[in-house]
Amino acid sequence: MRSLRTGKILYARNAGKSMSPASTAKLVTTAAALDAFGPDDRLRTTVETAGRLDGMGRVPGDVYLVGGGDPNLSGRFTDGRITAAFEDLADALKAQGVRRIEGRLVGHEGLFKGDRRGDDWAWGDLVWWYGAEVSALGFNDNSADLKVTPGERAGDPVLVERNPVSSYYRVVSTATTSPAAMASDLRVDRPLGSNLIRISGTFPLGLKPWENSVALEDPARYAATVFAEVLAAKGIVVAGAVETSSDPLPGGLRVLAAHDGPPLSEVLKGVNKPSQNLHAEMLLRLLGARLKGEGSVESGHAAVEDFLLRSGVHPESWSLQDGSGLSRSDILSAHEMVSLLAAMDRHRHASVFRDSLPIAGVDGTLKNRMKGTPAEGRVVAKTGTLRHVNALGGYVTPRAGDRLVFYMVSNHHAGPGSEVTGAMDEICNLLVGR
Numbered sequence: 015m016r017s018l019r020t021g022k023i024l025y026a027r028n029a030g031k032s033m034s035p036a037s038t039a040k041l042v043t044t045a046a047a048l049d050a051f052g053p054d055d056r057l058r059t060t061v062e063t064a065g066r067l068d069g070m071g072r073v074p075g076d077v078y079l080v081g082g083g084d085p086n087l088s089g090r091f092t093d094g095r096i097t098a099a100f101e102d103l104a105d106a107l108k109a110q111g112v113r114r115i116e117g118r119l120v121g122h123e124g125l126f127k128g129d130r131r132g133d134d135w136a137w138g139d140l141v142w143w144y145g146a147e148v149s150a151l152g153f154n155d156n157s158a159d160l161k162v163t164p165g166e167r168a169g170d171p172v173l174v175e176r177n178p179v180s181s182y183y184r185v186v187s188t189a190t191t192s193p194a195a196m197a198s199d200l201r202v203d204r205p206l207g208s209n210l211i212r213i214s215g216t217f218p219l220g221l222k223p224w225e226n227s228v229a230l231e232d233p234a235r236y237a238a239t240v241f242a243e244v245l246a247a248k249g250i251v252v253a254g255a256v257e258t259s260s261d262p263l264p265g266g267l268r269v270l271a272a273h274d275g276p277p278l279s280e281v282l283k284g285v286n287k288p289s290q291n292l293h294a295e296m297l298l299r300l301l302g303a304r305l306k307g308e309g310s311v312e313s314g315h316a317a318v319e320d321f322l323l324r325s326g327v328h329p330e331s332w333s334l335q336d337g338s339g340l341s342r343s344d345i346l347s348a349h350e351m352v353s354l355l356a357a358m359d360r361h362r363h364a365s366v367f368r369d370s371l372p373i374a375g376v377d378g379t380l381k382n383r384m385k386g387t388p389a390e391g392r393v394v395a396k397t398g399t400l401r402h403v404n405a406l407g408g409y410v411t412p413r414a415g416d417r418l419v420f421y422m423v424s425n426h427h428a429g430p431g432s433e434v435t436g437a438m439d440e441i442c443n444l445l446v447g448r
Contacts, residue, residue: 015418015420016418017417017418018409018417018418018419028348029347032332032333034344034345034400034403035345035351035403036339036403038351038397038405038423039337039339039346040286040289040337041286041354041407043297043298043337044294044367045361047278047297048282048361048366050305052278053278053279056274056278057082057085057281058275059084059087060079060270061107061269062268062269062270064076064264065077067112070114071111071112071113073112076119077117077120078120078259079151079237079241080122081125081149081152081237083126083299083309085155085290086280086281087099087153087273087275096154096159097178097240097244100241100244101244103273104241104244107248114251115254118255119238119245119255120238121151121235121237121238121241121257122150122258122259123151123233123234123258124261125150125309126150126296126303126309127260127309130148131145132295134342135336137206139340140206141204142227143157143226143229144290145340148292148295150296151233151234151237152234152236152237153233155227156230158176158211159226160176160226160228161175161225162174162187163175164217164221168191169190171187171189172187172189172200172213174187180240181239182209182230182235182236182239183211183230184209184210187212187214188212189213190216191219192216192218192219195218196216196218198216198217198218199216200215202224202226204229204230207231209230232258235256235257238256238257238258281297282367283369283370286372286396287370287372289378291339292338295336299311299314301313302315304317305320311336322354325354326357327353329346331347333346339400348421348422351421355407355409355421356419359419368394372395372396372397373391374389374390374391374393375387375389375391376391380393380395383439388443388447389443389446392410392411393411395409395442402427402428404431404438406442407421411446412445412446412447420442422441
């Protein structure tokens, strides 16, 4: 813990020890991205072709849906429609008179290189949205949203809603409705290597709907397939196959339509407040692509290290394997994390960085923590949670005295995580003052 006015360390214990940060690693990635790109930067997705539209509305040859690394290629920042971005692109094509694409629709993901998954990610995480594959062309967090509700009577099949409705994935449910007051036995899984989602077990009457998002394989193909379906709904036929490519784009392409994502200031809120792993991983690869010429994890970390050293942070004892903190092999020290947070409080975009963090008792992953306590609204901090790991780092505005920067992390505790987070919350209350 350090005073932001004087820089004096007020308390430290095991501050130089290497610890697993869990999702507080996102502080590093988002700080580096904000420094490199600025808060107003927007990521662009384009529809491109070398063909020329003829008088009958036909585009000869292939059309490319080119991913620019936008983590929000859906309608979540507009009117809530998941396919809003694709509908806008399709409308732009239709306004130009496009009625038929004679060649293939190719989802291009060549901006990023390397494995779509992080090093040392747990197998059990890969099925869910927080372990989704990383691609320069993605859609809806590379996941399918599911909602399961009980039927009208015991014994009836459960009701399953899915979004988006697409041929890209299948849902097979054998789950049934059980009598009220019984425990739920609902099971949802997706075998790795497939896009078949299986729902089984029982779900009792009167229970609140089960909602979650299941990660899908091959995000670029998912995005291209849904875009082709949107085109079809708009009356634009794709005569060729839907395919993907990471090879260099062919020469002579021109942009038919483009979609710009939200500004980076909003992207950062979408990373840090809900702790969105995929978006952090995309930012890491974007750092590598723009600053080092290759959109890989390794190049991204090289760009991050340059930023840390410029900021007065010395990460010699750090070892980060991904950009989100999902890897069990990530390690860093509390002392240097506090140095980073202090540097970002002096950064030219300091307010944007702070605004991206959860507010105690108000929003994000701190919405239900410290509510109704002295710390509510006075602590802005990033949480970190893995099995046997809890962390919290950010800023405190006390009722009196200097603003503070702090970082707390606990590793290898065998008890309930709530005991650790409760202790951290109480420390925050002490820092704020009664």
